[in-house]
Amino acid sequence: MSSSLLYLSRKDVRACAVTSREAREAVLRAFRDHAAGRNRSLPKSALTLGPGHAFQAMTAASEAQAVATVKWVASAPSLPGSTVPSVSALICVSDYATGAPLAILDGDEITLLRTAAMSAAAASLLAPEAPSTIGFVGCGLQAHAHLTAFHDLYPGLRTALMLSRSRSSAQRLAEAAAARGLTAEIVDEAGTLLARSDLIISMVPAVPGLRPFLDAQRMKPAAFAAAVDTGRSWLPEALRAFDVLATDSLAQSQAPYDVDGQPVTSVRFGHDLVALSQAPLADARTQRSLFCFRGFALADLALAHLVLEKARAAGIGISLPR
Structure with missing residues (x-):
């Protein structure tokens, strides 16, 4: 012993x-x-x-x-x-x-390191080849970890967009992005962020009264989203706009989760990192992809x-x- x-x-x-x-x-x-x-x-x-x-x-x-x-x-x-x-x-x-x-x-x-690493790992397999704009929905600690992870993966990023209920949190993240040489902009409308971003990270915490507000139909035809919030911030009925829906492990999750923590019924995951790490999808980088995950042990x-x-x-x- x-x-x-x-x-x-x-x-x-x-x-x-x-x-x-x-x-x-x-x-x-x-x-x-x-x-x-x-x-x-x-x-x-x-x-x-x-x-x-x-x-x-x-x-x-x-x-x-x-x-x-x-x-x-x-x-x-x-x-x-x-x-x-x-x-x-x-x-x-x-x-x-x-x-x-x-x-x-x-x-x-x-957990901060792992979560950002998982999002970046998925992006390395699914995201557009040369993204220039990243959008953050939620600007807390996870956003800072994701900024570090994604700027390392994509040093050619030029613009970072921030959307947050806390102006001070958005400002701190904007300052961190600017310190990395990115043009940082705080936006007030989710649709604006979705339409302009090649990469989207949603990190909206579970709070009483939350209603989904992210519409996947507003995204670019080729874009990547990582739902760190398990999908609660995304409109369930619009998730069909994603061409690729992936998670960490299909043995653990079959669909994104809604604001009540229940699996949505509008879509199901078709891929997971277990399989994608072995055989990436040939055309994923030219499509809309969602990586939505609860965290994998x-x-x-x-x-x-x-x-x-x-x-x-x-x-x-x-x-x-x-």
Whole structure:
């Protein structure tokens, strides 16, 4: 039995300095390993208490990386002006062969890295070849993580559009985009953002009274959207405007989710990253594509393993007695 655990705080995870490319490649490798039978995971288990209020467990094990992980996620509606995060997470890492616990990691920072890496991984397989404009619907922490991930993937991006219920959040994201050399513009209409963007990232939080407002029919004929919000911000009846509908794992999700957290009945996913990582669609880049996902445990495992390896190599973290 191991006599100690490595604890990595949020600061420690950041100190590991995982790059966007490393994160994206780790995610794609996890999906390829899954297709080859080298790792396994369970669908996300959730105890839902109300809109945006839930406790979730995400479990995975990888023979290839010799670890097993479980991520514990708590989410609650974020009230205006609150300083309490709407989502909090921890990740427990165990040895694949012996089951001995190895580490406990802050899950918030890894979730940011993982989520943006998954969106970017999907875009690398589905999005137009040379996008110039990216639109952000929601301008919180995930938007900043996605800005980093997508600018790394597409250094030729020229314009970033922001739409948010919080003007201050939109302004902070605009400043971050401008610091990267992009022309940043805050817009007031969803239709304007959809019509002008080659890449669209929707990150609208679950709040009481939310009504869908994004109309896929307003998008360019060749464009990519990543619904980090599981689809709640998109008009269900307009989802048929997408030529390609993909998710992280068809074993976990069959359709986007509505504002009530229920699968929509208007469309179904036709593809997932497990298959796309092996055989990308030939014509997807000239069509409208939606990547909509709830989060996949194997992606969390991939990022946790990457962070743990970097931490060990650099002597980062605190050893705790058991």
